[in-house]
Amino acid sequence: MVTNLLTDYWPILVLLLVSLGFAGIAMGGGLLLGPRRSSARKQEAYESGMRAIGPGTRQMPVRFYLVAVLFILFDIEVIFFLPWAVVFRQYYENGLGAFILLEMLVFIVILLVGYAYAWKKGALEWE
Amino acid sequence: MTDPLALLGDWLLNLLAQLNLPPGLRQVILYLLGVSVIATVALVITIFNTWLERKIAARIQDRLGPNRVGPWGLLQPIADAIKMLTKEDTTPAAADKVAYNIAPILAVVSVLLIWAVIPFTSQWFGTQLNVAVLYIAAVGSFGVLAVLMAGWSSNNKYALLGAFRAVSQLISYEVPLFLSLLIPVLLARSMDISVIVEKQATLLEMYVVAAPLAALLFFISSVAEVGRTPFDLLEAESEIVAGYHIEYSGFKFGMFQAGEFMHTFTIAALTALLFLGGWQGPGVAQAPILGLFYFMGKSFAVYFVTMWMRSTLPRIRIDHMQALNWKILVPIALTLLMLTPIVDYFTKDLGVLFSAFGGALTLSWRFAALLLTNILVTLAAIEAVRRNAKRNFVERSRFPERPVARPPREEAA
Amino acid sequence: MTPDQILFIVTALISTLAAVMVVSRRNMVHAALFLVLTLFGVAVAFVLLEAPFLAVVQVLVYIGAIAILMIFAVMLTRNVTDDSGDPFNKNARVGGLAALFVFSLLVVMFGGWSQFTAYPQAGDTSGSIVQLGVALTAADGYVIAFEVASMLLLGALVGAIFVVWPRQNENE
Numbered sequence: 036m037v038t039n040l041l042t043d044y045w046p047i048l049v050l051l052l053v054s055l056g057f058a059g060i061a062m063g064g065g066l067l068l069g070p071r072r073s074s075a076r077k078q079e080a081y082e083s084g085m086r087a088i089g090p091g092t093r094q095m096p097v098r099f100y101l102v103a104v105l106f107i108l109f110d111i112e113v114i115f116f117l118p119w120a121v122v123f124r125q126y127y128e129n130g131l132g133a134f135i136l137l138e139m140l141v142f143i144v145i146l147l148v149g150y151a152y153a154w155k156k157g158a159l160e161w162e
Numbered sequence: 163m164t165d166p167l168a169l170l171g172d173w174l175l176n177l178l179a180q181l182n183l184p185p186g187l188r189q190v191i192l193y194l195l196g197v198s199v200i201a202t203v204a205l206v207i208t209i210f211n212t213w214l215e216r217k218i219a220a221r222i223q224d225r226l227g228p229n230r231v232g233p234w235g236l237l238q239p240i241a242d243a244i245k246m247l248t249k250e251d252t253t254p255a256a257a258d259k260v261a262y263n264i265a266p267i268l269a270v271v272s273v274l275l276i277w278a279v280i281p282f283t284s285q286w287f288g289t290q291l292n293v294a295v296l297y298i299a300a301v302g303s304f305g306v307l308a309v310l311m312a313g314w315s316s317n318n319k320y321a322l323l324g325a326f327r328a329v330s331q332l333i334s335y336e337v338p339l340f341l342s343l344l345i346p347v348l349l350a351r352s353m354d355i356s357v358i359v360e361k362q363a364t365l366l367e368m369y370v371v372a373a374p375l376a377a378l379l380f381f382i383s384s385v386a387e388v389g390r391t392p393f394d395l396l397e398a399e400s401e402i403v404a405g406y407h408i409e410y411s412g413f414k415f416g417m418f419q420a421g422e423f424m425h426t427f428t429i430a431a432l433t434a435l436l437f438l439g440g441w442q443g444p445g446v447a448q449a450p451i452l453g454l455f456y457f458m459g460k461s462f463a464v465y466f467v468t469m470w471m472r473s474t475l476p477r478i479r480i481d482h483m484q485a486l487n488w489k490i491l492v493p494i495a496l497t498l499l500m501l502t503p504i505v506d507y508f509t510k511d512l513g514v515l516f517s518a519f520g521g522a523l524t525l526s527w528r529f530a531a532l533l534l535t536n537i538l539v540t541l542a543a544i545e546a547v548r549r550n551a552k553r554n555f556v557e558r559s560r561f562p563e564r565p566v567a568r569p570p571r572e573e574a575a
Numbered sequence: 576m577t578p579d580q581i582l583f584i585v586t587a588l589i590s591t592l593a594a595v596m597v598v599s600r601r602n603m604v605h606a607a608l609f610l611v612l613t614l615f616g617v618a619v620a621f622v623l624l625e626a627p628f629l630a631v632v633q634v635l636v637y638i639g640a641i642a643i644l645m646i647f648a649v650m651l652t653r654n655v656t657d658d659s660g661d662p663f664n665k666n667a668r669v670g671g672l673a674a675l676f677v678f679s680l681l682v683v684m685f686g687g688w689s690q691f692t693a694y695p696q697a698g699d700t701s702g703s704i705v706q707l708g709v710a711l712t713a714a715d716g717y718v719i720a721f722e723v724a725s726m727l728l729l730g731a732l733v734g735a736i737f738v739v740w741p742r743q744n745e746n747e
Contacts, residue, residue, distance in 0.1 A: 065413030303639025
């Protein structure tokens, strides 16, 4: 039996399939209608008219990795914060406002220490 | 006044009931119809927007813009689409074929999926999720993946470099984006977009009043998320040729472009929903269909600002882009996130500050205090940035002038 | 079969196959992309289990962040993107047997658990986020875990900077 909650999610799946269909038709149309005069020269990597030198893939600078790490940490912080944001007002309606605020402040301040460390260490600089 | 779409839905239901289909199949057909309508609306708006954007950019730059195909050039996007369809679709020999072809599809799908949770009026929406805000954030991550796949699979060093830049910009700006997204959730106590819109019932209850700074942060980081001017350095022609989609041609390239245009309007719509009250407006309670016009009006107003920015502002430098994010937007967002619940707590028992026009203009003490907090945080941030800039200026000027390429000086013989 | 069951079987098959591809692909980026597919399948499974919050968190954290980080990490190492060589070593068979053993153990264990086939009570699912929030923040709930999570994030941040950013001192 399709339950109440899942009926909310079926449209997303259908939309996923419909948009995949749209994209597929568009790309298929491009393939059908466009000319096909491929040549070895045309299939080379584009480099503004020059012949491509060296491999197409290269080693990535490490700073991009650090940005990704920083992003994950803040991402997870936001996810922890969301349920808190939804319920925090229930608490002060029950007279526990100071408790819930303190809880959040401790949470953020601990992260701010890490943020300050990253700043101090120069991890946020981009030369 | 009844809702014409509701009437249409009832009529369809009756029609389907007469066809004697099994209930499961009937449900699927209904979903298919509803979802196709949403997808079509999103695509048609996108097509219209490409014309609108060219026209407005032309006006800002004192040009006429497209005016040849159809009245006022209105059919120009159709002509563009046909042109793209009839272009040759090239694939580099060294490309990773599967990933190369999936990437443009993923770029469009990731944006279209957001439209599932956007409420057009109080009654029209694809679906209503109690985690809608988080869903929007989650779906956006497929867009990041599409960029990375496109850049890597093209096997072109500029494409890969463009993808690195793009992804680092996208994930960096997701941080202030998510943090500012939390403010409406905090104020509405719900992650459901429909609930967030419902809570912004009157003009002064809109969250842009209580959290103008959060709205600004959301808007700026959304524009960066789309990668439009001034944050279009992921496709800086002069540095990395064209960015991650350099190898794409024909309609595959068109799909990246369409995805970008659609995303721009989507962020405008989200700003309208989260901070400007979405479909709320006078007379909506009596005639829900009016909400569609309010929502579209607000969305296009925000969209106009993005077009205005695009044709006015120069491109930002990559170190400035990162510094703006990590050293300005993120600290402001974190400060706001700490102050908003605190102010909210201390103003919980205060009532209405003033009320006029029979409740149509009602400002509560809570919102007034939050507005004041936002203004103070803004002023503090501006002051901090100004001081830091001054210090940096002094520090930099201590060093000798950097060497500049000059023609060699003629030595006196 | 109900549509939900069909959906479950399809996603379970796709994510299992993708998981096999993750360990058998030579190209590391391909393996990472198949991992994304597997994780997406798990997200769909979370929706089917009526845990939408976990489903979106799964997509947001694992696909949006961890997978990106993994692809970055692969690209950090030189020449791994066009890797060649057998992804299996001599211990592949032993590993396969061990995996089979653990799997059959799990099947036996869950087969004997009476709660396994029990369907969750149909309740007001719209309150699940509120329940989660209360559980996370209540003094008699998981508030300590909530705060420890923040310490963990701090540790991860400091650790990442310490490992990734050693050149700061060398330059000065």
